Amino acid sequence: MDYAARFETGFTYAEFLSRYGSETDRVRWAEFHRQVRLTDEQRALLRSFVREMKVLVLAGAWCGDCVNQCPIFDHFSAEGDRIRIRFFDRDDASDLAEVLQTCGAPRVPAVMFLSEDGYVCGRAGDRTLSKYRQLASTLTGAACSTGVADSLTDAVVQDWLNEFERIQWMLRTSGRLRKLHGD
Numbered sequence: 001m002d003y004a005a006r007f008e009t010g011f012t013y014a015e016f017l018s019r020y021g022s023e024t025d026r027v028r029w030a031e032f033h034r035q036v037r038l039t040d041e042q043r044a045l046l047r048s049f050v051r052e053m054k055v056l057v058l059a060g061a062w063c064g065d066c067v068n069q070c071p072i073f074d075h076f077s078a079e080g081d082r083i084r085i086r087f088f089d090r091d092d093a094s095d096l097a098e099v100l101q102t103c104g105a106p107r108v109p110a111v112m113f114l115s116e117d118g119y120v121c122g123r124a125g126d127r128t129l130s131k132y133r134q135l136a137s138t139l140t141g142a143a144c145s146t147g148v149a150d151s152l153t154d155a156v157v158q159d160w161l162n163e164f165e166r167i168q169w170m171l172r173t174s175g176r177l178r179k180l181h182g183d
Helices: 001-009 013-020 021-034 040-048 069-078 094-101 128-138 152-173 176-181
Strands: 053-059 082-089 110-114 119-125
Touching: 001 053, 001 082, 001 110, 001 152, 013 021, 013 082, 021 069, 040 069, 040 110, 040 152, 053 069, 053 094, 053 152, 069 152, 094 176, 110 152, 119 128, 119 152
Parallel strands: 053 082
Antiparallel strands: 053 110, 110 119
């Protein structure tokens, strides 16, 4: 699949919600969006990114995991001008749903990171480590606390920021891209 070309057919955050979200969905996403708070350090990190990264997000406006993660991506792209995000509906983008399966199923959100020229750099989803720790604790008893954040939302924001930063460093240190940009 030509992921760079496919990226260009995606929707912005607002377009995605307008097209695929019911009024109830849009309210749920907006409520969570208002809860997301980036720290000064997180905002500074996002502003420090120098390489463009393209991010494909396979989502469902109806999906609770998407409600609790996709607004975080919108905050990241609003803060860091090198982050371009396009959303795709899982049910309408069956080609992406097929290649972005997680654990043998088209689970969402599924995220694929691309370089500025369309090379795949990484995949992530459907939940972050902090969320899985929280879920596991309900099945098996208390899980080991990370001590990273005061709330699950803060921890998930940091988990995702760590992944965005990892990809940015991959792009920044790439010999191919350093040669292309002369740095």
